[in-house]
Amino acid sequence: xxxxxxxxxxxxxxxxxxxxxxxxxxxxxxxxxxxxxxxxxxxxxxxxxxxxxxxxxxxxxxxxxxxxxxxxxxxxxxxxxxxxxxxxxxxxxxxxxxxxxxxxxxxxxxxxxxxxxxxxxxxxxxxxxxxxxxxxxxxxxxxxxxxxxxxxxxxxxxxxxxxxxxxxxxxxxxxxxxxxxxxxxxxxxxxxxxxxxxxxxxxxxxxxxxxxxxxxxxxxxxxxxx
Numbered sequence: 001x002x003x004x005x006x007x008x009x010x011x012x013x014x015x016x017x018x019x020x021x022x023x024x025x026x027x028x029x030x031x032x033x034x035x036x037x038x039x040x041x042x043x044x045x046x047x048x049x050x051x052x053x054x055x056x057x058x059x060x061x062x063x064x065x066x067x068x069x070x071x072x073x074x075x076x077x078x079x080x081x082x083x084x085x086x087x088x089x090x091x092x093x094x095x096x097x098x099x100x101x102x103x104x105x106x107x108x109x110x111x112x113x114x115x116x117x118x119x120x121x122x123x124x125x126x127x128x129x130x131x132x133x134x135x136x137x138x139x140x141x142x143x144x145x146x147x148x149x150x151x152x153x154x155x156x157x158x159x160x161x162x163x164x165x166x167x168x169x170x171x172x173x174x175x176x177x178x179x180x181x182x183x184x185x186x187x188x189x190x191x192x193x194x195x196x197x198x199x200x201x202x203x204x205x206x207x208x209x210x211x212x213x214x215x216x217x218x219x220x221x222x223x224x225x226x
Contacts, residue, residue, distance in 0.1 A: 034103040041096010044089045045188070051086070070146045071137040079137045087130035094123045106167045106185065107174025115166030122160030129153040164189030 055073065063073035071079040097119050106112035129152040136145040168186025171177060177184075 034099045034105075037095050037099020037102075039096075040092045041099065044092025044094075044096065048086070048089045048093070051089070068140050068142075070133065070139050070141055070143075070149070072141075076137045080134050083130045083133045083137075087127050090123055090127040090130065094120065094127065097123055100167070100185065105174070105176050106171040107176060109170050109174070111166050112170035112174065115163045115168070115170055118159045118163030119167060120163070122156045122158070122163055125152055125156030125159065129156055161189060161193040164191075165193065 060073045065072050065075060067073075069076075074082055097116065100106065101116040101120065106116060129149055132149045132152060136143070136149050139146040141147075141150070164185060166189075168183075168189040171185045172182050175182070
């Protein structure tokens with residue numbers, strides 16, 4: 001079965017499933033809902049990446065905070081609103097992933113179901129980790145509390161990366177999207193695998209480093225990625 005055929009069959013099934021009155025109205029409503037969720041996810045992911053770049057290019061070079069503190073490169077008081085901001089961006093990403101899941105655009109395969117579930121779980125843990133960072137903001141990175149929060153981030157990064165990669169491959173095979181959109185979920189998975197150590201919030205970067213996620217360690221004293 002070709003990709004265009006699969007796409008037409010998918011739309012037909014969606015119309016049947018969402019039929020409660022006006023068929024076209026319900027299909028339009030579902031599409032609009034998925035589109036809004038996608039926009040929220042794109043905004044959250046883009047803002048996270050831009051924020052990470054700003055932190056690395058501007059904040060880290062000018063900070064006087066020790067990189068042995070969990071709040072690095074922010075002061076203890078500054079980390080509170082920053083963590084809330086990062087957590088809010090994770091909520092937007094979660095909404096985007098949820099819309100992707102409800103739209104069924106990764107198909108009905110096991111890889112699609114498991115991948116989307118892992119991506120949602122990983123994004124939710126990132127949200128939890130950001131808020132938990134507030135409680136340990138005054139700790140050193142090797143203190144027990146900071147290590148526990150670091151473990152949350154490490155698990156979240158792995159779950160997100162595996163989830164997006166799995167659902168991305170499933171979306172390509174399902175052929176329910178056309179053009180470049182078929183490859184967008186897989187691109188997110190690659191991004192989640194390669195870049196968290198470079199374009200992450202300070203808490204995520206620290207967790208990535210200290211929990212043996214895919215970052216390159218230096219043979220000298222461990223430091224956070226910059």
